[in-house]
Amino acid sequence: MTIHAVQLAFLMLISCLVYHALREDDVRHAATIGMRRFGSFAVIVVVAGIALQWFTRWL
Amino acid sequence: MQTSIPRILSGLVLGLVLPGLGHVLYRRTDKALYFGVLVIAAFVVGLWLGDWRVVSSVRFPLYLLAQCWLGLPVLIALQATSSLKITTDIAYLDAGLLYTCVAGLLNLVVLVDLYEIHVKTAAAAAKPVGASA
Numbered sequence: 001m002t003i004h005a006v007q008l009a010f011l012m013l014i015s016c017l018v019y020h021a022l023r024e025d026d027v028r029h030a031a032t033i034g035m036r037r038f039g040s041f042a043v044i045v046v047v048a049g050i051a052l053q054w055f056t057r058w059l
Numbered sequence: 060m061q062t063s064i065p066r067i068l069s070g071l072v073l074g075l076v077l078p079g080l081g082h083v084l085y086r087r088t089d090k091a092l093y094f095g096v097l098v099i100a101a102f103v104v105g106l107w108l109g110d111w112r113v114v115s116s117v118r119f120p121l122y123l124l125a126q127c128w129l130g131l132p133v134l135i136a137l138q139a140t141s142s143l144k145i146t147t148d149i150a151y152l153d154a155g156l157l158y159t160c161v162a163g164l165l166n167l168v169v170l171v172d173l174y175e176i177h178v179k180t181a182a183a184a185a186k187p188v189g190a191s192a
Binding site for chain 1: 089090093094097098100101104108151154157158161165168169171172
């Protein structure tokens with residue numbers, strides 16, 4: 001389970017970094033925004049995962 | 060300075076040989092390094108997850124269609140790992156295939172970025188001196 005999450009997170013990180021580099025000319029700025037966007041995604045995914053786990057247990 | 064069409068064609072060919080190399084032609088060295096490192100990192104992690112056996116024209120011919128856009132790294136991987144046999148279950152074979160395919164397809168996206176840089180450069184060159192936007 002954990003290793004799958006790590007694999008998914010790595011792929012998501014690379015996608016975020018490439019996506020923002022396509023939109024920005026300044027690579028350093030693109031990397032900063034990409035990391036920040038990845039962080040937001042990661043928080044949403046972790047919170048949603050915990051909520052889902054809690055909800056299925058509660059059911 | 061090269062004319063427009065040969066320049067973008069050579070850029071695309073260079074980008075197909077090695078991820079990011081086409082950007083060097085347009086003097087975007089930082090972007091070239093950035094894309095090169097990201098795409099090759101995804102490819103190498105994919106190879107590692109698949110126990111170095113995920114690039115093969117015999118075992119995974121369809122996956123090779125997505126991986127081949129990476130150019131030289133795929134050729135090297137084919138040469139170096141095609142003789143390896145799968146004798147046991149590889150735990151993350153699917154993840155390895157996914158990563159290497161994503162890396163190949165990401166290089167296509169990088170080539171599209173190169174084309175956009177080319178269009179911007181050509182438009183800037185065509186603009187008369189002193190004209191404002």
